[in-house]
Amino acid sequence: IFSHTSPEMWFQGLFPPSVCPANANVDTFYGIMFDAGSTGTRIHIYTFVQRSPDQPLELEGEIFESVKPGLSAYVDQPEKGAETVRGLLEMAEDAVPPSHWKKTPVVLKATAGLRLLAEQKAQALLSEVREVFEESPFLVPDNSVSIMDGTYEGILAWITVNFLTGQLYGQNQQTFGILDLGGASTQITFLPHSKETLEQTPVDFLASFEMFNNTYKLYTHSYLGFGLKAARLAALGALEKEATDGHMFRSSCLPKQLEAEWHFGGVKYQYGGNREGETGFEPCYSEVLKVVQGKLHQPNEIHRRSFYAFSYYYDRAVDTDLIDYEKGGVLEVRDFERKAKEVCNNVDSYSSASPFLCMDLSYIAALLKEGFGFGDSTLLQLTKKVNNIETSWTLGATFHLLQLLGVSH
Ligand SMILES: O=c1ccn([C@@H]2O[C@H](COP(=O)(O)OP(=O)(O)O)[C@@H](O)[C@H]2O)c(=O)[nH]1
Ligand SMILES: [Ca+2]
Structure with a gap:
């Protein structure tokens, strides 16, 4: 179960993170989700906190960036398409502390732009993106790059x-x-x-x-x-x-x-x-x-x-x-x-x-x-x-x- 950051956390900004009383036992998690849309590719880096093991994860914030055009515009240059993903993923290295890289999952889901391409061309794009993910320091789950239903x-x-x-x-x-x-x-x-x-x-x-x-x-x-x-x-x-x-x-x-x-x-x-x-x-x-x-x-x-x-x-x-x-x-x-x-x-x-x-x-x-x-x-x-x-x-x-x-x- 997830919940919002509660309003009682107003004091968080007043202390440096390490001494903030609210952070004594707080675990932070990150999740990186790419939206490969037909008109652009976007990265969403979400931060979640868990205040104690029996409490729900709370969504703390989001970092968002986007590039145009979308992956489908690189239909005949899959490597160039994947480079746009690499550029966005480099942002995540600044947003997520190095100690968390290995356990932060990165996933890309493509929507209608890739659904409309010939299967082979879409797969070529996705496989180039997979390589970019594999070269990154993040956690790459199975099937992390796909066309979403x-x-x-x-x-x-x-x-x-x-x-x-x-x-x-x-x-x-x-x-x-x-x-x-x-x-x-x-x-x-x-x-x-x-x-x-x-x-x-x-x-x-x-x-x-x-x-x-x-x-x-x-x-x-x-x-x-x-x-x-x-x-x-x-x-x-x-x-x-x-x-x-x-x-x-x-x-x-x-x-x-x-x-x-x-x-x-x-x-x-x-x-x-x-x-x-x-x-x-x-x-x-x-x-x-x-x-x-x-x-x-x-x-x-x-x-x-x-x-x-x-x-x-x-x-x-x-x-x-x-x-x-x-x-x-x-x-x-x-x-x-x-x-x-x-x-x-x-x-x-x-x-x-x-x-x-x-x-x-x-x-x-x-x-x-x-x-x-x-x-x-x-x-x-x-x-x-x-x-x-x-x-x-x-x-x-x-x-x-x-x-x-x-x-x-
Ligand atoms: O995080 C996002 C992603 C997309 N859009 C909007 O979604 C539309 C573009 O659709 P998209 O490229 O995602 O095409 P799809 O693949 O969904 O058909 C534009 O209005 C964008 O401004 C948005 O507002 N926020
Ligand atoms: Ca969309």
Whole structure:
């Protein structure tokens, strides 16, 4: 069982660590988790303390760093890809005291970017990363470098959010669902309360998971190809075409005169605005609607659950001043549609930010409403950090890892 650093520890900062009364018998543990996402690679170095053997581990803090692009951009240069991991891992040598290196586990889990690559190319990247890990002074558990199953991606993010918001211990547990919108895939996860949901949901959307001495049966699904950047390609029609080279993909969601190129997953795409045809919210919305309509499972119970949304939901809400970058905030689903209209009907005045802003917002609105089936007035809690810890599946994955290694239970 884990818990937060208790508020009684306020005096810790007043003493040097060695003489701090709270540290007399304190054991410190570290865990290093890499998130190899489709748009970037990130390192999370977590610090845990154990005040006495019979007390739960407490999460004390996190060090976070990231690099772009993600591993999948190095599809034909696996060694170069692994170098980006090495650079981040060197940070961990400064963050973790040398006396702890040998017992600090390091793990990398790749998500949708690598899931979309040819098996052989993905494995070549992972095996280069494995070599970097083996050369490091840290503990390298079995299977420490892998592609994570999408089911875990949702479950582990759900664990993170509900742990950080205090829903996994104590009484009155009111868990939150999570919505994660990555570059290449998107996840929805919540704890169903109603029998109806359990009965009407396809079995592969339900997963039992044991953590902190509890078993949770969660509704979870990862939609591969429905991340924000993959959706751009789908809307542009760039996924159906075999030869992308030299072809100009046009969309009513882009500024009329725009012509540019874009690299994703190691492929170059040329894209542009509808020079002759229509532009603006209406035609754009019907383009993105085609990407989601009828393609996602719509559980009825989402209307009665509360959701946290992060990743690209957060980033695009920040970009359009719907929320503050530091504070986040609560939005209604209809706020995304309202912003989409505003941006799409004035693309030229917004295009300095990103030419894709209109398409991204329209896609988010369509995904929430027509994809998952949320109502216009559904409230979403947009959050990047809780108590200064990133809302990412990586914390849940680290708990799971420490549980496997027997450091906690
Ligand atoms: O610790 C993290 C990791 C990712 N992201 C966000 O996740 C999105 C990118 O998704 P990712 O590259 O992870 O793609 P995936 O592999 O999940 O599809 C961007 O909005 C990032 O800002 C984040 O906010 N915090
Ligand atoms: Ca991600």
